[in-house]
Amino acid sequence: MTELAAARRSLPNDIRVLFFTAMIERRQNNWSDATRHLERALALDPCSIPAISELAGTYGVLHRYNDAVQVLDNALAWKPLDFGLGYLGAYMETLWKGDLRRWDAVVNGKSSETADANDLITARVDLALKKRDYQKAGQILAQSGGSEFDDNGFFTPREWKQGIVARGLGDKSRAISAFTKAHGRAAVALRDRTADPKTQMVLAQIAADLGRKDEALREGQRALDLLPPEKDSVNGYQLLARLITVYAAVGETDRALDLLEKGMHLPYGPTYGSLKLDEVWDPLRANPRFARLLTALAPRD
Numbered sequence: 338m339t340e341l342a343a344a345r346r347s348l349p350n351d352i353r354v355l356f357f358t359a360m361i362e363r364r365q366n367n368w369s370d371a372t373r374h375l376e377r378a379l380a381l382d383p384c385s386i387p388a389i390s391e392l393a394g395t396y397g398v399l400h401r402y403n404d405a406v407q408v409l410d411n412a413l414a415w416k417p418l419d420f421g422l423g424y425l426g427a428y429m430e431t432l433w434k435g436d437l438r439r440w441d442a443v444v445n446g447k448s449s450e451t452a453d454a455n456d457l458i459t460a461r462v463d464l465a466l467k468k469r470d471y472q473k474a475g476q477i478l479a480q481s482g483g484s485e486f487d488d489n490g491f492f493t494p495r496e497w498k499q500g501i502v503a504r505g506l507g508d509k510s511r512a513i514s515a516f517t518k519a520h521g522r523a524a525v526a527l528r529d530r531t532a533d534p535k536t537q538m539v540l541a542q543i544a545a546d547l548g549r550k551d552e553a554l555r556e557g558q559r560a561l562d563l564l565p566p567e568k569d570s571v572n573g574y575q576l577l578a579r580l581i582t583v584y585a586a587v588g589e590t591d592r593a594l595d596l597l598e599k600g601m602h603l604p605y606g607p608t609y610g611s612l613k614l615d616e617v618w619d620p621l622r623a624n625p626r627f628a629r630l631l632t633a634l635a636p637r638d
Contacts, residue, residue, distance in 0.1 A: 349381075349382065351381065352378045352381055352382055352385060352388065355374045355375070355377055355378040355381075356374075356375070356378050356387060356388065356391070358371075358374050359371040359372075359374040359375045359378070359391070359395075360391075362374065363395065363570065363571050364569045364570055364571050364572075365570065366566070366570035366604075368395070368398075368399055368570075368604060371395060372392070372395055372396070372399070375388060375391055375392040375395055376392060378392075379392055379408070383411075384412075384415070386412075386419075386421075386422070389408060389409065389412045389422065390421065390422070390425060392408055393405040393406075393408045393409050393425060393426075393429065394425070396408065397428075397429050397432060398604045398605055399604060400602070400606070400608070402429050402430075402432060402433035402434075402636075403433075405426075405429045406426055406429050406430060406433070409422055409423075409425055409426035409429065410426065413426065417448070418447055418448045418451060419448065420443070420448040420449060420451060420452035420453075420456070420457070421452075421456075423443040423446075423448045424440075424443050424444070424452075424456070424460055426439065426443075427439040427440035427442070427443045428440065430610075431467070431610040431614070432608040432609070432610040432611060433608070433609065433610060433636055434609070434610060434636050435609055435610040435613035435614055436610075437464065437467060437468065437614070440460075440464050440467075441464065443460075444457060444460045444461050444464055454482050455482050455483055455484045456484065458477060458480065458482045458483040458484075459483050459484050459487075461477050462474050462477045462478055462483065462498060465477060466498070466501065466502075466505075466616065467614045467615065469505065469616070471502045471505035471506045472506070474498070474501075474502050474505075475499070475502040475503075475506070478495060478498055478499055478502065483495065489535075489572075489575055490535055491535045491536075491538070491539055491575075491579075492523060492526050492535070492536050492539050493539070494518075494519040494522045494523060494539075494543075495519075496515045496516070496518040496519035496522065497515070497516065497519035497523075497539075497543055497546075499515040499519075500512045500513075500514075500515035500516040500519060500546060501546075501616065503515055504546075505616070512546075513547065516543055516546045516547045517547065519543050520540065520543045520544060520547060523536060523539050523540045523543055524540060527540055532563060534559075534560040534561070534563035534564040534572070534576055535560070535572070535575075535576070537556055537557075537559055537560035537563065538556070538557060538560035538561075538576050538579045538580065538583075539579075540556050541553045541554075541555075541556035541557035541559075541560060541579075541580070541583050542557075542579060542582060542583055542586070544556060545557075545582075545583045545586035545587050546586065548587075550587040550588070553583050553586070553587050554583065554584075554587065554589070557579070557580045557583040558580070560576055560580070561573070561576050561577060561580055564576060565577075570604060571604075571605075574603065574604050574605035574606075575605055577596070577600070577605070578600075578605050578606075578607075580596075581593050581596045581597060581600075581607075582617040582618075584596070585617060585618060585620045585621050586617070586620060588620070590620070590621060590624060593621060594621065594624065594626045594627060594630070597612075597627075597630055598626070598630060601630070601633070601634065607630065607634065608634065609631065609634040609635050609636060612627070612630065612631050612634060613631060
């Protein structure tokens with residue numbers, strides 16, 4: 338979000354050093370020191386929105402959802418109408434428990450009145466998709482606005498979500514048409530961003546939705562080769578997580594499940610909420626291994 342980026346630039350110098358040191362440490366797979374430095378930054382300035390958001394996000398990546406929610410709830414106690422903090426808290430609850438009630442409350446509550454319009458549209462579309470309310474998702478997508486880049490910098494063409502909606506509604510021809518347009522836009526974006534692994538992975542995911550197995554596997558592997566976790570643990574693990582969805586979509590079930598099981602406790606590894614709610618995992622739902630993984634990840638009381 339642009340407000341968060343501006344807040345990062347205005348950090349006091351001592352906190353800025355801690356903050357950006359932590360960003361580097363995360364990319365180097367040094368999550369313990371990164372967490373410690375972000376905790377220190379927040380202790381120095383308990384009202385620092387960048388420190389709150391990044392620490393909560395880091396806790397979430399490490400599956401420390403209770404800690405993430407506590408940090409965000411502490412901030413919301415004094416800034417209750419901050420849409421960004423509220424949405425992040427709702428997102429953490431979803432990853433942790435597969436519970437969408439808080440997400441619903443945030444995007445339809447008081448804080449939504451002050452939210453960035455594009456952020457709000459994107460949050461509402463994604464909520465509708467998780468609910469499998471394809472009619473509502475389609476209605477929101479028909480409006481203007483919404484961001485085509487997610488918070489992690491992945492290009493997400495509007496037509497891609499439109500294709501997911503059409504597929505969910507059983508309109509195969511409209512889905513193929515939308516996916517084809519999305520694929521074309523991703524291909525153009527990749528030409529403008531030569532050797533961009535994130536756009537390359539998006540191209541692979543859309544190719545998988547089009548049933549182009551060989552292309553999807555080739556482009557997905559190329560993306561991961563460009564930026565593996567060994568080079569950048571933040572972006573590399575994100576790419577690996579998306580490659581698993583490509584395997585699932587094209588019928589490489591064992592490869593997808595092997596990586597899901599291996600990544601259970603890794604940063605950006607599978608979460609209970611994602612496996613429970615996201616349609617990318619629908620091809621695996623009937624598999625007993627997937628059911629066991631979902632059970633293993635379920636939150637404990």
